[in-house]
Amino acid sequence: MFHKEGYKIIFITMLLAVAGLLAIDTFIPIFWLNKLLSIGILFLLIIVLQFFRNPKRNTKVNTNHVIAPVDGKVVVIEEVFEPEYFKEKRIQVSIFMSPLNVHVTRYPISGKIKYSKYHPGKYLVAWHPKASQENERTTIVVENETFGAILYRQIAGALARRIVNYAKNDMEVIQGSDAGFIKFGSRVDVFLPLGTKILVNLNQKVKGGEEIIATI
Numbered sequence: 001m002f003h004k005e006g007y008k009i010i011f012i013t014m015l016l017a018v019a020g021l022l023a024i025d026t027f028i029p030i031f032w033l034n035k036l037l038s039i040g041i042l043f044l045l046i047i048v049l050q051f052f053r054n055p056k057r058n059t060k061v062n063t064n065h066v067i068a069p070v071d072g073k074v075v076v077i078e079e080v081f082e083p084e085y086f087k088e089k090r091i092q093v094s095i096f097m098s099p100l101n102v103h104v105t106r107y108p109i110s111g112k113i114k115y116s117k118y119h120p121g122k123y124l125v126a127w128h129p130k131a132s133q134e135n136e137r138t139t140i141v142v143e144n145e146t147f148g149a150i151l152y153r154q155i156a157g158a159l160a161r162r163i164v165n166y167a168k169n170d171m172e173v174i175q176g177s178d179a180g181f182i183k184f185g186s187r188v189d190v191f192l193p194l195g196t197k198i199l200v201n202l203n204q205k206v207k208g209g210e211e212i213i214a215t216i
Contacts, residue, residue, distance in 0.1 A: 003104055005164050005181040006052025017045045054104050057209030059176025061110060063146040066196070066214040067176060068206040069108045070188045072097040074213075077202055082191045085115055085141055085151055090191040093198065093213055095206060103182050105165075106209040108152055108190055110175040111144030116167040121156075138165040138180070142173060147216055151191040154182050176209040190214075 002010060020041045028034040059067065076094035081087075097103055121136040136156040143149040154163050164181040167173065182188075192198075192214055200206060200213045 001054050001056065002049070002052045003054040003181055005183070006048075010048060010052060013045055013048045017041050051099060051103065053102060055102060057106070057176060057207070059106070059209050061175045062212075063110065063144060064216050065175075065212045066108045066147065066150060066190065066192060067106070068095060068200075068208045068211040068213050069106050069152050069179065069190065070095050070097055070103070070182075070208040071101040072187070072206065072208075074200050074202055074204045074206060075187070076189070077198055077200070079194070080191075082151065084117075084139055086149070086191065089194060090151070091194060091196055091198065091214075092189055092191055093200065094187055094189045096187045097182070102208065103186065104178060104208065105152075105154055105180040105182065105188060106176050107142060107167075107173045107179045108175065108213075109142050109144055109147055109150050110173060111142045111147075111150075113140065113167045113169055113171040113173060114143045114149060115139065115141035115151075116165065116169055118163070118165065136163060138163050138167075140165065140167045140179070142167075147196075148193060153189040153191075154180060155187045155189065156182065 021038055024034055024037045028037060072095040075096045076092055078092055079089055080092045082090045118138050138154045141149050141151045156163055162183045166180050196214045198214050
């Protein structure tokens with residue numbers, strides 16, 4: 001299964017791949033070069049297909065849990081000052097996605113969207129300390145009765161050039177459902193209330209929509 005954000009790119013890539021293979025077969029008579037170029041085109045097609053894959057995740061909806069919004073590696077767990085929405089200290093958990101990870105963003109909790117804002121910005125590497133405040137990004141706040149407000153931030157990386165965000169103010173959303181997509185390398189920060197019990201460790205790999213990262 002592929003994510004809808006990839007349909008157009010996949011279609012164009014497949015057309016170009018077919019055209020490229022036909023051109024190679026017609027104009028490159030040298031056997032080894034013909035095969036090498038053909039393999040290269042097929043490899044690029046496979047890379048695009050795997051990037052836009054959207055595997056089904058079995059989310060066990062639980063109001064006491066915060067689940068990982070994306071696949072990737074936990075690169076930050078620390079207490080920080082969140083300046084955009086809360087303007088107070090929060091626990092930040094950051095997950096870095098490589099180009100090989102699934103890039104679907106999923107809602108970390110069920111609740112109501114209280115804030116959703118897009119910020120244009122730079123394209124620093126996603127693990128850069130200033131990426132959270134200076135890169136292109138979207139900030140989304142979801143609120144429910146158990147956790148109160150949870151903020152997650154989609155951050156574009158050095159390769160990412162488009163962030164897709166489906167969250168709109170006052171929407172009611174379900175934990176684990178599709179919240180958006182970040183194309184070609186990125187990171188997501190989650191800001192949790194102080195006192196939240198963190199259930200993941202630095203450098204741990206997590207699976208979006210299934211892995212529980214924190215509990216109240």
